[in-house]
Amino acid sequence: MRNCQCINPLKPYPATIIKIIDETPDVKSFQMVFDNPAVMENFRQKPGQVAQLSVFGVGEATISITSSPTRRGILEFSVKKVGMLTSALHRLEVGSKVGIRGPYGNHFPYEVMKGKDLLFIGGGIGLAPLRSLIDFVLAEENRGDYGKVEIIYGARSMDDLCFKYDILDRWPQMPGTTVYTTIDRAELGWEGHVGFVPAYLEEINPSPENKYAITCGPPIMIKFVLQALEKMGFADDQVITTLEMKMKCGIGKCGRCNIGSKYVCLDGPVFYLSQLKRLPPEF
Amino acid sequence: MxxxxxxxxxxxxxxxxxxxxxxxxxxxxxxxxxxxxxxxxxxxxxxxxxxxxxxxxxxxxxxxxxxxxxxxxxxxxxxxxxxxxxxxxxxxxxxxxxxxxxxxxxxxxxxxxxxxxxxxxxxxxxxxxxxxxxxxxxxxxxxxxxxxxxxxxxxxxxxxxxxxxxxxxxxGEEIPPTTPLDPFTAVKALEELPVEARSAYWDKQFSRCLRCYACRNVCPACTCRECIFDQAEPCWVTKANNLSENMAFHLIRAFHVAGRCVDCGECDRVCPVNIPLSLLNRKILKDVKELFNVPTPGTSLEELPALGIFTNSDPDEFM
Amino acid sequence: MKAYIMTGDNLGAWLDTLARDFTLIAPVKEEENVILFKPVKGFAEINLNYTNSTVSPKGWIFPQTEEMFYFSTAGGQINLTDVQAPRPAIIFGLRPCDIKGILTLDPVFNGAYPDPYYQNRRENTILVGLCCTRVERHCFCTSMGGGPTDGRGADLLVTEIDGGYGLEALTSRGEELIHRYQGYFTPDQHSRVILAREELGQKLAGQFTRTVDTTGVKEFLDQNFELPYWDEIARRCLGCGICTYICPTCHCFDIFDFAPDGERGVRSRCWDSCMFSHFTRMAGGHNPRPTQKERVRNRFLHKLKYHRDRYDLDGCVGCGRCVTKCPVNIDIRQIIADLQEVAQHA
Incomplete structure (x- = not known):
């Protein structure tokens, strides 16, 4: 159950930003390395887990780890500027010091998914948590364990597409991988699909056979994606999502991320749809 | 009945x-x-x-x-x-x-x-x-x-x-105003004390504040859409419970309701640790009454809050 | 379990000594009708004429504001420094419901990620319980599985007896404390203490003005999340934090940084309340518990269901503080009774 190896789970380890990628006008990806190499070596996250990022003097926020565990030596976080902490992160530069503690939470059931086809459906910054699993599955050492990979990803506009390098270049070239990209409204220079993610999903109409669907995005998108998947015949146990809640401690004590008696920071953030349906609608 | x-x-x-x-x-x-x-x-x-x-x-x-x-x-x-x-x-x-x-x-x-x-x-x-x-x-x-x-x-x-x-x-039958006790007796007694003693008195009161915000939530003069004590950015008063932050909370609140507090006594009633908030608010009420020669706020619709309007006759000895 | 007897005079002398050797935390009359647990320098400051303190003493294990560590970002480097560990403390005069409150908090701050701050205080604090001598009108500990003389969880339990006090060492730590200060006590050769405590327990058992029956309430809530009843309660709720802050079992907290010069600062945590609207509001504005209805429901479900789901313990110990202090008479005893009734009509 416990993932974090720290002696004091509330005290972060110092880390340094080594690279910043401007993904969209309000999303940046930060590559970070712990200052202590032993901490870096011992930090063993699983796809879908989260960490608490500190900007000292401002505070902490829970951010999903977007890099795959197969990529050793760095941690990557994609952060949308929405609040106080994320704005502070956006003001940082390469070389800036931060704090990281974690990893926290459960992870995508990558063991259970072995031998299955995977359908990823993401919207906006919601691709960030999915990306850790996508890259995990597509990594050379794991690729043989999984079947076909389909990725449906959409954003409001071309500008708002995160991880352009992955979705437009890298992933489409991977064996057994198909990427479908869409933007909400047509715009000059975009030759791809136009329309909302749930509608595009229905258009593509993937078969539920031997497949897991993993989705994350804005609440409204998730709502319609879940409806579409149900229509296509996906069972509740084949659908997986990851939730975002306000968290402070990350270790099941501060009491704010509960949905019923489950804490998203301990029992989530990854849930099967079948589990979500048994929880009160407070997320 | x-x-x-x-x-x-x-x-x-x-x-x-x-x-x-x-x-x-x-x-x-x-x-x-x-x-x-x-x-x-x-x-x-x-x-x-x-x-x-x-x-x-x-x-x-x-x-x-x-x-x-x-x-x-x-x-x-x-x-x-x-x-x-x-x-x-x-x-x-x-x-x-x-x-x-x-x-x-x-x-x-x-x-x-x-x-x-x-x-x-x-x-x-x-x-x-x-x-x-x-x-x-x-x-x-x-x-x-x-x-x-x-x-x-x-x-x-x-x-x-x-x-x-x-x-x-x-x-019920209208009850004409009676002659009540002087509401400012306690305020006056406190005013008599030297400044150190007054300071020590309020330090003691505010230090036990839990910052539960019941006084604010019950107050009919507290109607801000977002209270500054709930704002994360800018953070005017931290969530830390200590004398300095507690005092900032109470003094800001008292000044915010100055001239608008209707002296309903609800803040006193709800405080779980019996901080005499009415005493604080009444001190300001007394000052406002003396400075601007106005009745208790809320007494009449026509009488606007003393600190919400400006007239040439307003006292300005602080200028 | 060994029992001892001490005279009233010796109690005062012993507490004076404890105050010298430890941080002694005991009930103090702060104002008329306000009893708080505070550090004292000696017996003279202690007030034993109380039933329940105004605010629960949980803050001495889980402080309202607790500094976690200091940080410095000077020179582009990060230095984190631990705060000084608290001095060994003794809390004297804990009522049985408040001891149970600490037992209720224990699993929260333990588990997969033991909380070092809580653990540190918990391990460095000796709990000296004091049996109740009267029952107040909002007390309902017996309805929640406790009792006014049930000191389980304390290291030492003190009972007022004829001509003095009886002490029972409930843990080895309690035994050690007795041993260290043995001059103040005499062994209880004739089981006077246990007999007196049992007699007191029986006498007080009949004094509760209201008992509630929680049987089936959790099971009903397991099946019924949506109830119009919560609207009714929430409508009058002021959304203040009184109930959560005086409660011996509420444990929600926030974490925040304070760095006045931008370089050197402290990261602290402080109590927070699920009654506050911004408690669950996310940076983007989404709030999973957007109205007071969801928040009120969360608090009562936490007490009556969630804590049992997670830790197999009731989330309420029946101290009655929230009943006394809620400005709009949201009375958990009434809520339990109402839920029983709603369940019967369901």
Whole structure:
């Protein structure tokens, strides 16, 4: 159950930003390395887990780890500027010091998914948590364990597409991988699909056979994606999502991320749809 | 009990005729010494409404919850509470047309602790009589008499308006203003102390504040859409509970309600650790009255808050 | 379990000594009708004429504001420094409900990620319980599985007996404390203490003005999340934090940084309340518990269901503080009774 190896789970380890990628006008990806190499070596996250990022003097926020565990030596976080902490992160530069503690939470059931086809459906910054699993599955050492990979990803506009390098270049070239990209409204220079993610999903109409669907995005998108998947015949146990809640401690004590008696920071953030349906609608 | 019957009669008519969508009043609480705010929207529930000397809560702030609801809201007010209606009207928080004011001529309230000490908690008050000397509470079995001297609620000893200053109905015989005790006795006593002693006094009070914000949440002058104490950015006052932050909270709040506090006493009542907030607010009330020669805020619709308007005659010795 | 007897005079002398050797935390009359647990310098400051303190003593294990560590970002480097560990403390005069409150908090701050701050204080604090001598009108500990003389969880339990006090060492730590200060006590040869405590327990058992029956309430809530009843309660709720802050079992907290010069600062945590609207509001504005209805429901479900789901313990110990202090008479005893009734009509 416990993932974090720290002696004091509330005290972060110092880390340094080594690279910043401007993904969209309000999303940046930060590559970070712990200052202590032993901490870096011992930090063993699983796809879908989260960490608490500190900007000292401002505070902490829970951010999903977007890099795959197969990529050793760095941690990557994609952060949308929405609040106080994320704005502070956006003001940082390469070389800036931060704090990281974690990893926290459960992870995508990558063991259970072995031998299955995977359908990823993401919207906006919601691709960030999915990306850790996508890259995990597509990594050379794991690729043989999984079947076909389909990725449906959409954003409001071309500008708002995160991880352009992955979705437009890298992933489409991977064996057994198909990427479908869409933007909400047509715009000059975009030759791809136009329309909302749930509608595009229905258009593509993937078969539920031997497949897991993993989705994350804005609440409204998730709502319609879940409806579409149900229509296509996906069972509740084949659908997986990851939730975002306000968290402070990350270790099941501060009491704010509960949905019923489950804490998203301990029992989530990854849930099967079948589990979500048994929880009160407070997320 | 005449007032209670009359109140129910009016409430029933308002709801039956569709004139009001809800009547905010008092109902019996979980024990004899308590009442609860009740929100009556069906005629058959009207008999839950009670009026007795334990009806202390100021219900006016609940009007804010109905700002965006269609239909009129009727609210039961005592004299002191009625000043809060003026407060919300002057601050444009509610519109006069949306509110039906059920004003009760209030002869004064009783200290609930004394009731709790003498009556069985499960008892029900069947009838109440109040005279110039005492309160009599009649339960199923017995009549309990409390002298006004012993049992009159502290804030009622300084009552300025027994009869509401604004209303659509006046229930009970109008009670002309009586000569209350000087509300500023305690303020004056504190003013007499040297500054170090005053400082030590308030340090002691504020240091035990839990920052539960009950005083703010109950206050009819606290109506900001987002209170600065809830704001994360900019962070004016941190969440840390210490004397410095606690004092910042109380002083900012006191100044924010300066000239607008209607002296309803609710902050005093709700404070779980008995911080004498009225004393703080009354100090400012006294200063505002002396400086601007104005009545207690909320006394009349025409009299705008002293610090909300400017006239050439305003004192300016600080300039 | 060994029992001892001490005279009233010796109690005062012993507490004076404890105050010298430890941080002694005991009930103090702060103002008229306000009893708080505070550090004291000696017996003279202690007030034993109380039933329940105004605020629960949990803050001495889980402080309202607790500095976690200091940080410095000077020179582009990060330095984190631990705060000084608290001095060994003794809390004297804990009522049985408040001891149970600490037992209720224990699993929260333990588990997969033991909380070092809580653990540190917990391990460095000796709990000296004091049996109740009277029952107040909002007390309902017996309805929640406790009792006014049930000191389980304390290291030492003190009972007022004829001509003095009886002490029972409930843990080895309690035994050690007795041993260290043995001059103040005499062994209880004739089981006087246990007999007196049992007799007191029986006497007080009949004094509760209201008992509630929680049987089936959790099971009903397991099946019924949506109830119009919560609207009714929430409508009068002021959304203040009184109930959560005086409660012996509420444990929600926030974490925040304070760095006045931007370089050197402290990261602290402080109590927070699920009654506050911004408690669950996310940076983007989404709020999973957007109205007071969800928040009120969360608090009562936490007490009556969630804590049992997670830790198999009731989330309420029946101290009655929230009943006394809620400005709008939201009375958990009444809520339990109402839920029983709703369940019967369901």
């Amino acid at each position: 005449k007032i209670q019957e009359k109140l129910r009669e009016i409430a029933r008519k308002l709801l039956a005729g569709g004139e009001a969508g809800v009547v905010i009043g008092y109902a019996a609480g979980s024990e004899v010494s308590r009442v609860v705010p009740a929100f009556i929207s069906r005629e058959e529930d009207v008999d839950r409404l009670v009026w007795n000397p334990l009806c202390i809560n100021n219900l006016v702030k609940y009007l804010l919850d109905y700002r965006h609801e269609p239909g009129k809201v009727a609210v039961v007010v005592k004299g002191c509470d009625s000043r809060a209606i003026v407060r919300l009207l002057q601050d444009n928080q509610i519109s006069r047309e949306q509110v039906i004011i059920l004003g009760i001529s209030c002869p004064g309230l009783i200290n609930p602790d004394l009731v709790a000490a003498r009556l069985d908690p499960e008892a029900q008050i069947k009838a109440v009589t109040t005279s110039e000397q005492d309160f009599s509470l009649q339960t199923e079995r017995e009549i309990f008499t409390f002298t006004r001297d012993e049992a009159l609620l502290e804030k009622c000893r300084y009552c300025e308006h027994h009869t509401p200053v604004i209303s659509d109905f006046i229930i």
